[in-house]
Amino acid sequence: MFSLYFHVPFCVHRCAYCDFNTYAGQSEKIPGYVEALESEIRAVAGSAGQHLPAYTIFFGGGTPSLLTSQQFKSILGTIRHSFNISEDAEISLEANPGTLDLEALQELYRLGFNRISLGVQSAHPQELHQLERIHDYFDVIEAVRWARQAGFRNLNLDLIYGLPEQTLERWKSSLELVLGLHPEHLSLYALTIEHGTPFGLWEQRGKLPIPDPDLAADMYEWAGERLKAAGYEHYEISNWAKPGFQCQHNLQYWRGKPYLGFGAGAHGFAAGLRYSNVLRIKTYMERCRAISALPFPLSPAEVNSHPVSLFAEMQEAMMTGLRLTQEGVSADGFEQRYERKLMDVFGEEIDELIKLGLLEWAESKGILRLTKRGRQVGNQVFLRFV
Ligand code: SF4
Numbered sequence: 001m002f003s004l005y006f007h008v009p010f011c012v013h014r015c016a017y018c019d020f021n022t023y024a025g026q027s028e029k030i031p032g033y034v035e036a037l038e039s040e041i042r043a044v045a046g047s048a049g050q051h052l053p054a055y056t057i058f059f060g061g062g063t064p065s066l067l068t069s070q071q072f073k074s075i076l077g078t079i080r081h082s083f084n085i086s087e088d089a090e091i092s093l094e095a096n097p098g099t100l101d102l103e104a105l106q107e108l109y110r111l112g113f114n115r116i117s118l119g120v121q122s123a124h125p126q127e128l129h130q131l132e133r134i135h136d137y138f139d140v141i142e143a144v145r146w147a148r149q150a151g152f153r154n155l156n157l158d159l160i161y162g163l164p165e166q167t168l169e170r171w172k173s174s175l176e177l178v179l180g181l182h183p184e185h186l187s188l189y190a191l192t193i194e195h196g197t198p199f200g201l202w203e204q205r206g207k208l209p210i211p212d213p214d215l216a217a218d219m220y221e222w223a224g225e226r227l228k229a230a231g232y233e234h235y236e237i238s239n240w241a242k243p244g245f246q247c248q249h250n251l252q253y254w255r256g257k258p259y260l261g262f263g264a265g266a267h268g269f270a271a272g273l274r275y276s277n278v279l280r281i282k283t284y285m286e287r288c289r290a291i292s293a294l295p296f297p298l299s300p301a302e303v304n305s306h307p308v309s310l311f312a313e314m315q316e317a318m319m320t321g322l323r324l325t326q327e328g329v330s331a332d333g334f335e336q337r338y339e340r341k342l343m344d345v346f347g348e349e350i351d352e353l354i355k356l357g358l359l360e361w362a363e364s365k366g367i368l369r370l371t372k373r374g375r376q377v378g379n380q381v382f383l384r385f386v
Contacts, residue, residue, distance in 0.1 A: 003055070007266040019195075026281060033281060097142075106150040117185075158186075185246075186232065190216055190220065254320045255320070264283075277299070310338065353384060
């Protein structure tokens with residue numbers, strides 16, 4: 001079973017912290033981009049030589065909600081024509097709350113979308129302003145109301161913590177307000193300052209008073225307790241869901257299973273290859289216009305691909321599997337998949353991280369996972385395996 005990712009690299013305005021592959025002020029290119037995306041879908045599906053089965057479809061960005069329902073209808077038609085999509089497939093759309101209305105959401109629901117992920121980031125006006133988001137919190141409330149009215153029963157809301165000048169109290173109030181909207185899923189991300197963004201520049205100049213890491217850790221810990229009390233399962237370092245509402249698409253990545261990426265800057269992993277597409281929209285469209293037969297899973301837009309060695313795959317399995325806070329890495333599952341014992345390959349690293357109190361064995365040594373403390377410094381734990 002494959003997962004399919006579609007990148008839509010258009011935004012109304014570039015947020016001050018964002019380093020995603022997205023472009024503001026280029027919406028006139030959207031119709032040509034949609035055509036290119038469909039050519040790429042046909043090219044990759046054609047090279048597979050069969051209708052590959054897929055059970056998740058995810059439109060991310062950028063701001064996919066800038067596309068019209070006609071454009072989505074056309075893309076989804078091409079996807080369904082090219083792949084064997086499960087009847088109960090999870091079909092997700094990332095959306096900016098400032099770009100939605102009831103009619104559009106009703107159309108999207110009719111087309112088969114069944115999950116919406118809204119970039120909320122904060123409920124506080126000053127924080128939203130500083131992040132240079134195009135929406136306010138009232139837009140979020142409206143978007144959620146419209147999404148429910150349109151029929152969506154699977155809603156994710158994204159929030160960022162550790163924002164400049166954010167206090168624990170302010171973070172608590174953002175999360176409480178968002179909980180009042182009863183989302184099925186929540187993604188909470190720590191702010192990371194990326195080089196080349198306005199935030200990166202302001203930080204360099206000492207003009208960005210970001211909270212110290214201890215305060216950000218307190219925010220994360222408080223959120224974990226609060227969400228547990230509210231009935232959410234903490235299933236991935238940054239993700240919580242009501243039972244039955246885990247994001248199937250992202251689980252595919254974390255479980256190291258194959259996915260195909262389409263669009264400018266999209267990444268994929270299939271047939272033992274990791275690959276990525278050209279970043280720029282114009283070049284992407286030019287490349288997709290060129291007819292060339294390439295081996296699966298590559299498309300004319302691909303600029304970087306490499307085979308993943310068995311050892312690299314095992315390293316990645318540790319990095320992504322340990323992100324799953326309950327599921328973790330199964331010792332038996334590892335052995336079945338790689339025909340090597342987990343402790344034979346990574347015994348030294350695992351023993352060391354257990355001694356440091358960052359990893360633990362669960363279920364009679366069947367499952368290796370992060371401890372509560374390990375979740376706070378997940379990236380450092382993962383680095384130990386590469
Ligand atoms: S809306 Fe999302 S993708 Fe677009 S600039 Fe803002 S953070 Fe980046």
